[in-house]
Amino acid sequence: MVLRHEEILQSPSVWRPRTPEEAVARKRALGADAVFAAGGTLLRTRWEAGTEAIPRHLIDLGSIEGLSGIWLQDGDLAIGALTALDDCLNDPLLGRHAPIVAQAIRTIAGWSVRNVATIGGNIVSRTGDSLPALLAADASLVWIGEDGERTEKLADWLSEPIPDRARVRLLAQVRIPLGGDDSIANAKRFFAFHKVGRREAFTPSLVTVALCGSLEPDGRLTGIRISAGGGQTVPARLKRAEELLTGRMPDPDALGEVYEQVAADYAPAPDPFAPDMYRKLTAANLVVTELWKLTAAGEAAGGKEGAPCR
Amino acid sequence: MIDPKLASAAETFTLQCVINKRPVSVDVPPAKRLLCILREDLHLTGTKRSCDIGRCGACMVLVDGKPVNSCLTMAYQCQGKNITTIEGLAADGALNRVQKCFLEEGGYQCGYCTPGMIVTVTALLNKNPEPSMAEIEEALSGNLCRCTGYGGIIRSVLKAAEQGGRRHAGRHESA
Ligand SMILES: Cc1cc2nc3c(=O)[nH]c(=O)nc-3n(C[C@H](O)[C@H](O)[C@H](O)COP(=O)(O)OP(=O)(O)OC[C@H]3O[C@@H](n4cnc5c(N)ncnc54)[C@H](O)[C@@H]3O)c2cc1C
Ligand code: FES
Ligand code: FES
Numbered sequence: 431m432v433l434r435h436e437e438i439l440q441s442p443s444v445w446r447p448r449t450p451e452e453a454v455a456r457k458r459a460l461g462a463d464a465v466f467a468a469g470g471t472l473l474r475t476r477w478e479a480g481t482e483a484i485p486r487h488l489i490d491l492g493s494i495e496g497l498s499g500i501w502l503q504d505g506d507l508a509i510g511a512l513t514a515l516d517d518c519l520n521d522p523l524l525g526r527h528a529p530i531v532a533q534a535i536r537t538i539a540g541w542s543v544r545n546v547a548t549i550g551g552n553i554v555s556r557t558g559d560s561l562p563a564l565l566a567a568d569a570s571l572v573w574i575g576e577d578g579e580r581t582e583k584l585a586d587w588l589s590e591p592i593p594d595r596a597r598v599r600l601l602a603q604v605r606i607p608l609g610g611d612d613s614i615a616n617a618k619r620f621f622a623f624h625k626v627g628r629r630e631a632f633t634p635s636l637v638t639v640a641l642c643g644s645l646e647p648d649g650r651l652t653g654i655r656i657s658a659g660g661g662q663t664v665p666a667r668l669k670r671a672e673e674l675l676t677g678r679m680p681d682p683d684a685l686g687e688v689y690e691q692v693a694a695d696y697a698p699a700p701d702p703f704a705p706d707m708y709r710k711l712t713a714a715n716l717v718v719t720e721l722w723k724l725t726a727a728g729e730a731a732g733g734k735e736g737a738p739c740r
Numbered sequence: 741m742i743d744p745k746l747a748s749a750a751e752t753f754t755l756q757c758v759i760n761k762r763p764v765s766v767d768v769p770p771a772k773r774l775l776c777i778l779r780e781d782l783h784l785t786g787t788k789r790s791c792d793i794g795r796c797g798a799c800m801v802l803v804d805g806k807p808v809n810s811c812l813t814m815a816y817q818c819q820g821k822n823i824t825t826i827e828g829l830a831a832d833g834a835l836n837r838v839q840k841c842f843l844e845e846g847g848y849q850c851g852y853c854t855p856g857m858i859v860t861v862t863a864l865l866n867k868n869p870e871p872s873m874a875e876i877e878e879a880l881s882g883n884l885c886r887c888t889g890y891g892g893i894i895r896s897v898l899k900a901a902e903q904g905g906r907r908h909a910g911r912h913e914s915a
Pocket of ligand 2: 788789790791792793794795796797798799800809810811812
């Protein structure tokens with residue numbers, strides 16, 4: 431079969447390393463001409479949009495064994511970076527130990543994209559919709575680079591201003607600590623994830639929020655983590671809102687203060703069609719609504735959710 | 741070890757896979773999209789091209805039984821895979837249950853989205869023979885139709901599910 435000339439020129443060569451170390455060495459050797467490819471769904475979107483040039487070389491991470499699957503290890507839930515998003519959803523371990531992450535993944539793209547797109551690609555993009563949930567779950571990232579393996583908190587990596595592009599490393603796993611690290615036995619664990627977009631399903635996000643924590647038997651909140659992202663925003667923990675709630679009851683005073691704090695601290699990346707104020711208020715409303723559901727009034731109203739306003 | 745065939749792949753790469761139950765071997769650039777391989781190299785033009793970025797579902801095919809956007813999938817990702825296109829669903833020209841229901845219920849107008857819709861619905865019913873309305877809407881959220889308003893499509897899916905369900909029930913009774 432004769433290949434068209436421009437087809438050959440436009441098509442990158444594809445390297446299929448067998449080990450992470452080999453992939454890293456290949457990337458080091460080829461430099462800026464090469465990119466790591468996992469599912470390739472985000473890369474394709476960027477190439478088509480013209481925001482990134484088609485590279486001369488693709489290094490296929492999918493050919494490396496041992497980078498996909500979900501298992502328990504050293505008190506953590508370990509998720510291989512190359513695990514397809516739909517495989518994450520079908521895995522009972524994820525549903526049992528990190529339901530907030532499963533909930534977030536379910537909102538990413540549609541079924542057919544999730545069959546190919548990976549959790550690692552979603553994380554490394556720095557704006558993926560899984561990130562707020564992973565932040566609320568206190569996840570860590572396991573990287574393999576030229577200097578070997580390194581684990582770092584997802585929150586720390588996301589708060590780096592610009593990742594150092596000269597540093598060659600690939601994401602091997604994301605780790606989620608099992609169980610409530612700081613809650614006592616009788617506490618009620620809670621979690622919530624919300625994604626707001628322009629339609630109900632298969633939509634890019636405008637605002638995402640995730641929160642989790644424990645309601646102690648005496649009604650106080652502990653172990654609270656709150657995060658927000660959406661659109662091109664790099665998600666972040668809302669630490670001041672978390673501190674404000676810790677050890678308090680979710681009473682009207684606390685909820686009022688948290689509302690103000692979330693609106694003040696959540697800093698969405700600019701979107702020409704969705705002003706900052708709209709997104710700040712959306713995030714604040716979602717967080718406060720979830721906290722209010724923990725109160726007696728919220729629980730009593732739970733059954734009436736969705737009832738028409740009169 | 742680096743696969744030497746792929747390492748020097750810009751010149752030649754031989755994609756070997758199974759398409760519609762037939763073994764296929766075709767020389768293509770390794771990052772060529774499956775959509776273009778199907779249409780240009782193999783002349784399987786039932787798979788449609790529209791948005792090119794995974795948003796419309798016109799290019800849907802099954803890879804190892806799972807729906808995948810062929811516009812997002814590159815040749816090297818298909819190596820050794822089992823691929824089914826809309827042409828492969830009507831084995832020997834006999835329409836499958838989903839195709840028949842789309843015909844009977846008016847599940848299409850211009851027909852451009854239809855191959856992709858039928859591929860997705862076939863995969864959905866294989867995985868979940870009795871989907872709820874919410875599950876149908878979620879499974880089809882990546883398939884856009886600009887003509888029907890979706891009413892006829894939903895009717896077609898419900899009918900195909902019902903017929904499948906009845907057949908399952910029938911088999912149960914006679915067992
Ligand atoms: C139609 C469509 C809808 C989408 N909707 C959503 C959505 O709703 N929410 C959302 O969050 N995203 C969405 N996306 C974006 C994208 O599909 C996801 O972010 C996906 O999880 C990316 O994974 P991937 O494996 O395809 O990444 P790739 O495209 O392969 O890679 C993405 C980036 O990460 C790098 N990379 C990938 N894996 C690794 C690794 N293990 N180590 C180091 N670097 C790595 C790549 O070099 C590249 O820069 C959508 C995409 C499409 C096409
Ligand atoms: S052409 Fe592939 S999804 Fe639109
Ligand atoms: S029938 Fe025309 S796009 Fe669906």
